Amino acid sequence: MPYGLKNAGAIYQRLVDSLFANQIGRNIEVYVDDMVIKSPDERKLLRDVEETLQTLEKAKMKLNPAKCTFGVEEGQYLGYYMKKEGIQPSPAKISELEETPSPSTLKDAQGLNGKLTTLNRFISKSAEKAMPLFHTHKGCIEKNNFRWPPEADSALQEIKKALHALPTLASPVPGKTLQAHQIEVLTSCPIKQVLLKPETYGRLAKWAIELGEHDISYHPRISIKGQALADFLLEISGELQQEITDTSKQRHQEEKINQQWTLYTDGASSKEGSGAVIILYSPTGEEITYALRFDFYTSNNEAEYEALLVGLRLAVKMGAERVVALTDSCLAANQITGEFEVKDKRMERYVKAVHRITSSLKSFAIKQISRGNNRRADALSKLVSTCFGHLSKEVSVEVLKERSIDERQVDSLSTTQPN
Numbered sequence: 001m002p003y004g005l006k007n008a009g010a011i012y013q014r015l016v017d018s019l020f021a022n023q024i025g026r027n028i029e030v031y032v033d034d035m036v037i038k039s040p041d042e043r044k045l046l047r048d049v050e051e052t053l054q055t056l057e058k059a060k061m062k063l064n065p066a067k068c069t070f071g072v073e074e075g076q077y078l079g080y081y082m083k084k085e086g087i088q089p090s091p092a093k094i095s096e097l098e099e100t101p102s103p104s105t106l107k108d109a110q111g112l113n114g115k116l117t118t119l120n121r122f123i124s125k126s127a128e129k130a131m132p133l134f135h136t137h138k139g140c141i142e143k144n145n146f147r148w149p150p151e152a153d154s155a156l157q158e159i160k161k162a163l164h165a166l167p168t169l170a171s172p173v174p175g176k177t178l179q180a181h182q183i184e185v186l187t188s189c190p191i192k193q194v195l196l197k198p199e200t201y202g203r204l205a206k207w208a209i210e211l212g213e214h215d216i217s218y219h220p221r222i223s224i225k226g227q228a229l230a231d232f233l234l235e236i237s238g239e240l241q242q243e244i245t246d247t248s249k250q251r252h253q254e255e256k257i258n259q260q261w262t263l264y265t266d267g268a269s270s271k272e273g274s275g276a277v278i279i280l281y282s283p284t285g286e287e288i289t290y291a292l293r294f295d296f297y298t299s300n301n302e303a304e305y306e307a308l309l310v311g312l313r314l315a316v317k318m319g320a321e322r323v324v325a326l327t328d329s330c331l332a333a334n335q336i337t338g339e340f341e342v343k344d345k346r347m348e349r350y351v352k353a354v355h356r357i358t359s360s361l362k363s364f365a366i367k368q369i370s371r372g373n374n375r376r377a378d379a380l381s382k383l384v385s386t387c388f389g390h391l392s393k394e395v396s397v398e399v400l401k402e403r404s405i406d407e408r409q410v411d412s413l414s415t416t417q418p419n
Contacts, residue, residue: 019059020052028052036077045071079118086170089122094163102153106146109136116159122166129159182215192218259283261320263311265327266374267303274298276307279376280315290314296402304329305350308366309404312357323358325366326374333368349405 009032016030027048029036037052039045049070056063069075074083081088096115103109113133120126132155136148185191195208260283267276274297278290292310294303308325315323327333334340335351342348358364 019061020055023051023055031078034078036082042071083168086168088168089119089166093118094166098160098163102148102156104148106137109133109146109148112156119163119166122169123159123162126159129155129162131155182217185216185218186220187218188220260322260324261315261318263308263315263323263325264374264376265304265307265311265325267298267300267305267307267329269298269300269303274303276303276310278307278311278314280311280318282318282320288314288318298403301329301331301347302350302403304332305347305354306404308332309350309353309357312354316357316360321362323361323364325364326369327366328369328371328374330368333366336366346405353405 013032016032017024020028020030024030027038027044029038035052037045037048039048074081076082076090079090079093081090093115097119100112100115103112113130116126116130116133120130123129132149132152136146136152194204195211262281264279265276268274274294276292276294278292280288280290282288290310292307294306298306304327308327311325312323331340335342335347336354342351
């Protein structure tokens with residue numbers, strides 16, 4: 001495989017992952033072209049090595065004998081020193097960090113942080129200790145702005161002192177407890193006095209021996225005072241009140257949904273003509289299908305707007321106060337919500353007309369849906385744009401003589417008889 005390719009390493013890693021899928025995590029660890037076989041004793045080591053070589057032989061992969069080592073109890077792998085007891089940091093990396101002077105440039109500070117990254121898992125609270133070092137990077141847009149304050153230098157010296165006593169990382173052994181920590185037991189019973197009695201015998205003596213190997217300290221349990229009990233009751237009442245509020249909000253939201261009208265619109269324009277279809281659903285599920293035929297030329301976007309305007313007027317006449325409009329027109333939906341900028345003057349008039357109608361509603365939302373979810377309205381709108389003959393008798397039909405934005409508002413005048 002030519003390693004000059006950028007993705008050659010990732011491809012090779014996927015290859016060895018699939019090749020050693022049954023062994024990784026059990027008796028082998030593989031990272032690109034570095035492999036380490038791990039075995040708990042010599043007998044299993046021979047079987048693990050044999051299994052690994054058989055896998056390599058099936059894949060027709062060869063190893064370089066000069067780079068292979070067998071039967072070792074410890075060694076360096078991927079920058080860490082591995083022993084029977086666990087994993088330790090590489091001595092070379094520790095020496096390199098100890099000999100690193102205080103940085104004088106931004107590049108030196110970045111290199112120091114990179115060295116700390118390889119050792120952070122061995123240093124307790126490494127992020128907290130190295131925080132002054134990270135703060136030196138703030139505001140360093142230019143290299144000349146770098147400053148190394150005294151608190152960063154003291155933090156670096158503290159980290160270097162911690163390098164002399166780094167722990168060995170090891171996996172916990174199943175069935176065994178960790179005895180390196182102190183155990184605190186809160187109890188109101190005299191367990192300590194019972195276990196430490198000289199005349200203890202029988203089962204109590206066995207428990208005293210078993211627990212004696214642990215560092216256990218016994219402390220009396222503090223009684224719950226009146227203030228703590230009051231705080232508890234207050235917390236419970238607050239949670240109850242919050243639950244009631246949430247239930248009320250959910251019920252109010254469900255009532256809103258139950259009063260919601262759903263409007264499907266679609267418009268179409270072709271050489272034969274232009275038309276649109278409106279499908280309005282009431283909160284109780286009743287359906288009103290309305291077909292429009294335009295006696296004037298419109299583009300597809302204008303037909304979408306005409307359908308939406310007529311549908312909104314119809315919903316208002318039916319007494320709707322909450323309307324959700326669903327359309328497959330990306331332009332109309334995003335121009336009305338303000339996501340798209342309206343540049344055409346005629347489109348701007350359509351948007352203003354929609355806002356004028358929806359301002360009288362309690363709530364209005366418009367959403368773009370796919371054409372597949374608007375299939376019925378889409379099919380009817382294409383049919384209306386050509387002819388009315390194939391529509392069923394249940395579809396109301398209207399012919400618009402002029403555009404909705406060109407309609408003139410006529411006020412009704414009432415006449416009164418002279419006295």
